[in-house]
Amino acid sequence: MKNLKKIILLVIFTCLVAPAFAQKASWIWYPGDFDIYMSNVMQNRRTERGSFFPVFWKMDSHYVLVDFHKEFNLTQAEEVKLFVEGTYNVKIDGQAIAGFPKSIQIPAGKHKLSLKVYNQAHVPAIFVQGKTVVSDESWLTTFEDKEWIDASGKTSDKSGTTFVSAGSWNLTDPTKLPSQFKLPVVAQSAFKTEKVNRGALSDFGKETFGFIKVHGLKGKGRLSIYYGESKEEALSTDKCETLDYLDIDLAQKKDSIMPLSKAFRYVNYQADGNVSADSVSMLYEYAPVIEHGSFKSSDTELNKIYDVAKYTFHLNTREFFIDGIKRDRWVWSGDAYQSYLMNYYSFFDAPTVKRTLLAQRGKDPVTAHINTIMDYSFYWFLGIYDYYKFTGDQKFVQDIYPRMQSLMTYIGGRKNKNGLLEWMPGDWIFIDWADKLSKDGEVSFEQLLYARSLETMALCAKLANDTEGSAKYDKQAKELKDKIFKLYWNQNKSALVHSRVDDKQTENVTRYANMFGIFFDYFTPEQKLAVKKNVLLNDQIAKITTPYMRFYELEALCAMGEQSYVLKEMKNYWGGMLKLGATSFWEEYNPDKKGAEHLAMYGRPFGKSLCHAWGASPIYLLGKYYLGVQPTSPGYENYTIEPNLGGLAWMEGKVPTAHGDISVFCSRKEIKVSSPTGIGKLKIKSKTKPVVKDAGVKEVSKGIYEVTIEKGKDYSVRYSG
Numbered sequence: 001m002k003n004l005k006k007i008i009l010l011v012i013f014t015c016l017v018a019p020a021f022a023q024k025a026s027w028i029w030y031p032g033d034f035d036i037y038m039s040n041v042m043q044n045r046r047t048e049r050g051s052f053f054p055v056f057w058k059m060d061s062h063y064v065l066v067d068f069h070k071e072f073n074l075t076q077a078e079e080v081k082l083f084v085e086g087t088y089n090v091k092i093d094g095q096a097i098a099g100f101p102k103s104i105q106i107p108a109g110k111h112k113l114s115l116k117v118y119n120q121a122h123v124p125a126i127f128v129q130g131k132t133v134v135s136d137e138s139w140l141t142t143f144e145d146k147e148w149i150d151a152s153g154k155t156s157d158k159s160g161t162t163f164v165s166a167g168s169w170n171l172t173d174p175t176k177l178p179s180q181f182k183l184p185v186v187a188q189s190a191f192k193t194e195k196v197n198r199g200a201l202s203d204f205g206k207e208t209f210g211f212i213k214v215h216g217l218k219g220k221g222r223l224s225i226y227y228g229e230s231k232e233e234a235l236s237t238d239k240c241e242t243l244d245y246l247d248i249d250l251a252q253k254k255d256s257i258m259p260l261s262k263a264f265r266y267v268n269y270q271a272d273g274n275v276s277a278d279s280v281s282m283l284y285e286y287a288p289v290i291e292h293g294s295f296k297s298s299d300t301e302l303n304k305i306y307d308v309a310k311y312t313f314h315l316n317t318r319e320f321f322i323d324g325i326k327r328d329r330w331v332w333s334g335d336a337y338q339s340y341l342m343n344y345y346s347f348f349d350a351p352t353v354k355r356t357l358l359a360q361r362g363k364d365p366v367t368a369h370i371n372t373i374m375d376y377s378f379y380w381f382l383g384i385y386d387y388y389k390f391t392g393d394q395k396f397v398q399d400i401y402p403r404m405q406s407l408m409t410y411i412g413g414r415k416n417k418n419g420l421l422e423w424m425p426g427d428w429i430f431i432d433w434a435d436k437l438s439k440d441g442e443v444s445f446e447q448l449l450y451a452r453s454l455e456t457m458a459l460c461a462k463l464a465n466d467t468e469g470s471a472k473y474d475k476q477a478k479e480l481k482d483k484i485f486k487l488y489w490n491q492n493k494s495a496l497v498h499s500r501v502d503d504k505q506t507e508n509v510t511r512y513a514n515m516f517g518i519f520f521d522y523f524t525p526e527q528k529l530a531v532k533k534n535v536l537l538n539d540q541i542a543k544i545t546t547p548y549m550r551f552y553e554l555e556a557l558c559a560m561g562e563q564s565y566v567l568k569e570m571k572n573y574w575g576g577m578l579k580l581g582a583t584s585f586w587e588e589y590n591p592d593k594k595g596a597e598h599l600a601m602y603g604r605p606f607g608k609s610l611c612h613a614w615g616a617s618p619i620y621l622l623g624k625y626y627l628g629v630q631p632t633s634p635g636y637e638n639y640t641i642e643p644n645l646g647g648l649a650w651m652e653g654k655v656p657t658a659h660g661d662i663s664v665f666c667s668r669k670e671i672k673v674s675s676p677t678g679i680g681k682l683k684i685k686s687k688t689k690p691v692v693k694d695a696g697v698k699e700v701s702k703g704i705y706e707v708t709i710e711k712g713k714d715y716s717v718r719y720s721g
Contacts (some may be wrong), residue, residue, distance in 0.1 A: 025134035027085075027178050030141045031167035031399060032358040033062035034178055035320075037123045039359035042147065042319050043330045045260055050243055055330055056196025060362035063143035066124040069114035070139045072132065076248055077106050080130035083174040086119030088126075106133060112434040116145065122179040129174060151424065167358075183318060185210060185283035190267075193279065199223075199270040201234060203282035206583035207611045209315055209325045210284040211265050213597060214246070214277050216253045221273020222246065225280075229326055229610040230599055234266035239605050241326060248275060257454070261285050263315075263325035263611060265583065274533050287317045292656030293346040295622045298649035302567070302622075305574045308622035309616040313342050316613035319347070320356040324587060324609030333360050334430065337383050338551055338620075344390045345623030348656035353387050361403050366410040366636050373428045376423065377407060378449035384454045391658055392635020394463050401464035408473075410456055411450070418503070419483065421446050427434040431512055432549045433588060434542065441501035444488040444513040444599050448496075451480040452520055468683040481522065488513070494530035509542060511535055532560055545590045547573075551617035558625035563646030566625075570618055577615075622653070625662045628656040628683075636662075641673055641709065642683040647657040668721040673709055680709035686719040 040061070046053045078482035081103050082090065084230065091114040092106060099505050106113065117124035117278050118576045128135035140163040171178055190206030212225060225244040228234025233241065244258050267280055273429060289312075295306045321339035323332045336356050343349055360370050360380055369377040381404065388397050420442040423429055429439040429446060454477035459470035488496045490505060496517060498508040499704055514535045523531060532546030535541050536557060544550050550573060554566045577593050580598060587609040624630050628642035636657040643666035645651060648669040673682055682706045684690050688696050692715055698706045709715060 020640035024133045024136075024172060025127055025129040025174070025476040026129045026136055026168045027083075027125050027168035027171040027174075028068065028135045028139055028141075028168045029178065030063050030066045030143055031164055032361075032363075033066075033360040034123045034125070034167060034169065035355040036060050036362055036532065037062050037179075038181065038319050038355075039331055042322075046327065047203075047260065048241060048327070048328050050245060055325075058342070058362070058367060062123045064124065065116070065118045067114065067116045067142050067145035068126050068135075068139055069112055069163075070217060071110065071112045072106065073110045074106060074108050076131065078106050078130045078133055079599060080104050080106055080113070080128060080133045080174065081174070082115070083129075084115065084117055085122055085125040085177045085179060086117040088124075090115050090117055106130070122177075125178045135166070137166050139320050140164065142167045153587040163650050165395070169355065170301070172299075181319075183285050184281065184288055185285045187213075188284045189281050189283060190279070190381070196235070196268060197270055198272075199268065199277070200279070201231070201266060201268045203231075203266055204264070204282065207263070207265050207315065207325075207350045208282065208284060209261060209286075210282045211261050212258045212267055212299050213281045213283060214256045214258075214269065215281065216276070216278030217246070217248060217256050218250050218277075219271070219273060219275035220249045220252045221271065223275050223277060224270045224272070225249065225258070226268040226270070227262050228266040228268065228606070229264060230606070231266050232596055232599060233606040234264070234268040236606065237270070241604070241606050256276070257283065263405045264300045285318075286314070287319075287352070288351075289314065289317055289347040289349045289352075291346065292348050292661050293619070293623060293654055295619075295627065295651065295653035297651035299571075300568075301571055301575050301578070302648075304578060305570060305618050306622060308578065308583065309342075309574070309585060310346055312611055313339070313346060313613060313616035313619060315584060315611050316616075317347065317352060318345075319352075320359055321352060321613060322613070324612040326609050326611065327607075331356060331359055333370045333379045333383075334373070334548070336360065337379035338548070340383050340386060340620045342613075342616055345384075345556040345655055346619050348390075348658070350387070350391050350658070353383070353663055357383055357387070357400065361400070361407065364403070364406050366407050368426055369411075369428075370407075371428075372426065374423075374428045375430055375445055375449055377411060378446075378453045380407070381453040382449075387465065388460075388634055389631055390635070392480070392637065394634070397460050397463045398465075401460055404457060404460060408453070411453075416442070417532070418442065418487075418625055419480070420487075420500075432544065433546050434544070434549075435511070436542075438499060438506075438508065439711055441499045441506070442487075443499045444484065444496045445498075445516070447480065447484050447488070448513045448516050448520070448522070451477050451484060452516075456481060459685070484522075485612040491529075494527070494534045496531075509535060509541060511541055512549065515541060515553050518556040518569075519559045528560060532562075537565075546588045547585060547612070547615040551614060551620070554617070554621055555625070558621060561644070563625060563644040566621065567646040567648070570621070573701075574615075574618060582610065584611035586610050587612035587615065623655050626651060626652050627655055627666075629662050629664065630683075631657075633678075636678045638678055639675075639680045640683060641680055643671060669718060671717040671719065672715065673717075674714045675709055675711050677711050679711075682709050682715070682717065684717065684719050686721065688691075688719050688720045690718040692718040 040059055043055050093112055115126050142163045190202035193200050193202045223246040226234050226237050226240045227242045228240055242262050296303055316322050320331050321336045322329050324336040340353050370380050422442045454473050456469045457473035490497050493509055495509045496513045497505045498510045499506050514531045518528055544553055557566050577589050599606050632638045652665040654661040656665050657677050662675045665672040690705050695707050700706050
């Protein structure tokens with residue numbers, strides 16, 4: 001009884017004092033500015049054989065003078081600590097406080113706290129910490145604080161200054177300036193080391209990323225460090241893609257850490273002069289994401305493919321989603337779009353999606369396509385609505401909508417006389433790395449992505465309360481879709497042709513527009529079947545050799561119920577890389593190549609990236625089309641679960657949401673489901689009516705049944721598969 005009284009008193013005390021504890025504060029800045037700044041820092045770390053290798057598109061910068069403010073209604077006076085990156089002033093109710101105060105007293109009552117910060121070198125940022133007065137994304141910011149003096153001599157803002165919500169990365173330590181942000185590291189040793197010439201070759205066991213640490217460095221001269229994703233690359237001192245040189249004069253042994261992180265599995269260090277070194281280790285650098293999604297099945301090779309795909313994706317998840325860890329280590333929009341989709345079925349790391357979208361877009365005015373690539377601008381639009389669909393975060397869509405408008409206005413101004421898009425000076429039409437892939441004329445693939453982007457604009461305009469814009473974009477999308485089928489659909493070929501040149505269809509049929517038309521749901525059921533037969537399953541149509549476009553080809557086939565075929569393709573394609581010793585998935589894989597040919601690309605013997613984000617697509621395919629989980633309304637308020645074994649005996653896994661993980665187990669006789677969120681529809685193909693306790697089973701068509709899934713309940717369904 002005495003202990004019970006103590007517990008009750010403790011609970012009462014906690015409730016009484018809880019309001020007095022300080023709320024959590026975070027560093028804040030003008031939205032998008034830190035994202036742009038950090039992407040500039042990250043993307044300009046790239047080197048090739050010791051030479052600086054910068055990006056080749058316009059890089060924007062942060063605003064150098066930013067105003068921050070928020071109104072508070074305090075029940076009592078409050079002491080507030082201020083941390084600022086930059087030169088600043090502080091005002092309470094418009095009255096400036098002298099100097100650069102580190103702490104201020106705000107009286108009880110309603111007051112407006114304002115800070116104006118100047119910083120040319122780094123992003124102007126503030127951290128405000130009181131009991132209730134804290135900096136977070138509810139603060140308002142502007143880069144054009146137009147103060148006017150009215151007739152009475154008082155300061156007022158009548159200029160129409162636009163204030164927007166602050167941005168943050170949840171950096172909650174006031175003593176660590178945002179400009180000092182770094183990913184965490186952990187020490188790791190080499191798996192094995194062998195002596196080579198005047199140094200050694202260290203094998204770290206698998207593809208990895210981080211900072212090399214040289215132990216026991218001594219002497220006068222140079223230590224050369226050659227990195228390799230393969231053993232051949234590390235030993236090729238004149239052709240390896242990345243290297244470091246250390247010029248030293250050390251009488252006593254000393255350890256040294258390389259200043260830039262690198263991708264490698266093997267490290268070959270060689271000494272000149274009387275230089276010597278004892279060994280090398282590494283500081284593994286990683287993004288601290290949580291692995292929410294999972295997949296396991298009766299097929300051990302498929303399980304290995306999933307695990308390596310997730311490891312590949314994690315390596316390419318850094319401050320942003322990048323393309324590859326050896327090169328380019330840049331934020332490419334096409335690569336990032338696939339990363340978003342993989343992310344929703346693995347880490348469900350919403351902040352990295354947002355910061356990548358903001359970094360890609362940069363500032364107005366728009367002077368070129370994102371990454372200079374036409375298709376990459378369109379992927380950027382698609383990524384925004386997908387983000388909303390998976391997270392339900394409408395505020396982000398509203399905040400970024402003005403940047404969507406200005407980019408779409410730029411694109412609309414580049415249409416030709418037919419209202420279509422084609423190459424113009426300054427553009428790069430990429431589509432895919434493929435031999436003899438024509439980019440001439442009006443390419444159907446670009447028009448298809450343009451139509452989808454206009455549909456996305458209509459949806460996002462509605463979310464941003466722009467009804468006029470929504471109607472405009474919807475009309476443009478419908479008109480363009482009609483034009484696509486009128487101008488590109490070839491009845492004899494039962495497919496969209498690749499392009500038009502001089503206002504005439506070309507004879508060429510490629511997979512790109514046709515497979516996108518399937519999962520965009522642009523085709524009639526009859527057209528889908530024809531495209532599947534005449535294009536996707538037709539060996540006469542040029543094959544795709546990059547995981548980048550295999551992603552979409554296999555998605556199109558899964559969308560048409562070809563999971564058994566796709567399972568074999570995954571095992572052949574990604575399993576083929578594993579059989580060649582891959583520990584992460586590659587930028588390109590052509591099974592017809594032999595030996596060292598697999599390492600070459602771009603005319604360089606080791607130009608290919610052996611760890612590329614777009615190689616990790618099995619994560620997405622297995623989550624969406626095998627476990628069968630996908631949202632049907634924003635943030636998984638409603639969703640479907642449609643398991644498809646595709647020839648497996650059983651499978652199980654988790655698909656993450658903002659409110660927890662949806663768990664699915666499926667065998668040929670039983671399906672088990674549990675979910676922490678929303679209302680789901682479990683769709684089952686069964687020869688007989690499924691049996692489940694405490695839930696109704698509805699037959700929606702012959703052999704197709706539905707079970708409603710409520711959050712917090714476990715379901716076990718017996719069926720006849």
